[in-house]
Amino acid sequence: MSAAALRHDWTREEVAALFALPFNELLHRAHSVHRAHHDPNAVQVSTLLSIKTGGCPEDCAYCPQAQRYQTGVQAEKLMSVEVVVARAQAAKDAGASRFCMGAAWRAPKDRDVAKVAEIVGAVKALGLETCATLGMLTGEQAATLKGAGLDYYNHNLDTAPEFYGEIIHTRGFQDRLDTLEHVRGAGLKTCCGGIVGMGETRAQRAGLLQTLANLPEHPESVPVNQLVQVPGTPLHGTKALDPFEFVRTIAVARILMPASMVRLSAGRQQMDDAVQALCFFAGANSIFYGEKLLTTGNPDVEADRALFRRLDLHALEVEAEPGTVHADILEPCAA
Numbered sequence: 001m002s003a004a005a006l007r008h009d010w011t012r013e014e015v016a017a018l019f020a021l022p023f024n025e026l027l028h029r030a031h032s033v034h035r036a037h038h039d040p041n042a043v044q045v046s047t048l049l050s051i052k053t054g055g056c057p058e059d060c061a062y063c064p065q066a067q068r069y070q071t072g073v074q075a076e077k078l079m080s081v082e083v084v085v086a087r088a089q090a091a092k093d094a095g096a097s098r099f100c101m102g103a104a105w106r107a108p109k110d111r112d113v114a115k116v117a118e119i120v121g122a123v124k125a126l127g128l129e130t131c132a133t134l135g136m137l138t139g140e141q142a143a144t145l146k147g148a149g150l151d152y153y154n155h156n157l158d159t160a161p162e163f164y165g166e167i168i169h170t171r172g173f174q175d176r177l178d179t180l181e182h183v184r185g186a187g188l189k190t191c192c193g194g195i196v197g198m199g200e201t202r203a204q205r206a207g208l209l210q211t212l213a214n215l216p217e218h219p220e221s222v223p224v225n226q227l228v229q230v231p232g233t234p235l236h237g238t239k240a241l242d243p244f245e246f247v248r249t250i251a252v253a254r255i256l257m258p259a260s261m262v263r264l265s266a267g268r269q270q271m272d273d274a275v276q277a278l279c280f281f282a283g284a285n286s287i288f289y290g291e292k293l294l295t296t297g298n299p300d301v302e303a304d305r306a307l308f309r310r311l312d313l314h315a316l317e318v319e320a321e322p323g324t325v326h327a328d329i330l331e332p333c334a335a
């Protein structure tokens with residue numbers, strides 16, 4: 001399918017109708033779309049590093065890094081260039097293609113962006129593709145990061161526009177759209193998805209995916225996160241989402257955004273292997289690989305390798321020119 005054939009005019013009713021399909025019918029459609037655009041046996045593996053943890057002034061109800069919630073996450077300063085480069089080199093040595101760096105800021109100051117730009121340049125020089133998630137950006141800040149060698153910027157829509165105010169009060173949905181516009185305007189690729197299982201309705205899950213699919217360009221990466229319930233956050237204790245509803249969400253994302261990489265992101269540790277296998281069939285073709293996401297756990301590397309062997313999956317090779325890289329994002333600010 002050419003880019004011109006990608007749709008950006010999905011109605012809420014059309015998306016809701018996809019969610020409402022019989023499960024097997026939905027998976028058949030999603031897998032057919034997946035096969036037409038991707039190798040169904042290839043999964044991209046990405047590595048994520050929190051370069052500045054905790055102490056965030058925002059109030060995202062799912063996030064253990066918000067300073068106002070007592071979650072046990074210790075606030076840390078921005079890592080030095082040397083420390084990040086050492087971690088990036090280790091990720092590269094372990095086979096990572098893309099290296100994603102997350103920082104818990106509402107919106108970085110220009111001096112923060114200058115420091116991150118230095119880090120990005122040093123990581124890029126290792127031959128890795130670079131990705132960052134730093135909060136809201138101005139157009140100038142996005143351009144600075146692009147100039148330093150940043151390839152991707154992660155900024156999630158989190159949830160449907162009409163549910164956003166239930167989850168976050170310190171910024172608005174339009175703020176997210178504005179940053180995404182700045183990022184695209186700077187020529188950066190976008191990584192943009194959301195979180196499900198936060199108490200939203202199916203119609204609101206449809207609203208999230210409809211909004212993503214109707215952006216001016218489909219995000220190159222679409223992380224679909226399942227809420228990781230962290231004690232101390234307001235969403236701890238939320239009724240868990242039916243695993244098959246999560247699979248449906250992956251399938252609908254695949255149908256709406258056929259050429260994008262759909263990332264099975266946060267919450268994978270809470271899924272059993274069978275649900276993960278269904279997600280791969282439904283169109284997920286990326287995971288985070290490693291022992292930690294930003295602050296929540298991730299299935300350990302050996303378990304992932306074993307699952308890949310059992311499902312005959314292989315890691316997607318780096319497709320950029322030799323010496324370049326990839327990495328990805330997770331956890332709301334990084335999920």
Ligand code: SF4
Pocket residue numbers: 056057058059060063064065066103104105106135331332333334
């Ligand atoms: S998700 Fe990001 S912006 Fe929200 S509280 Fe966490 S670190 Fe801050």
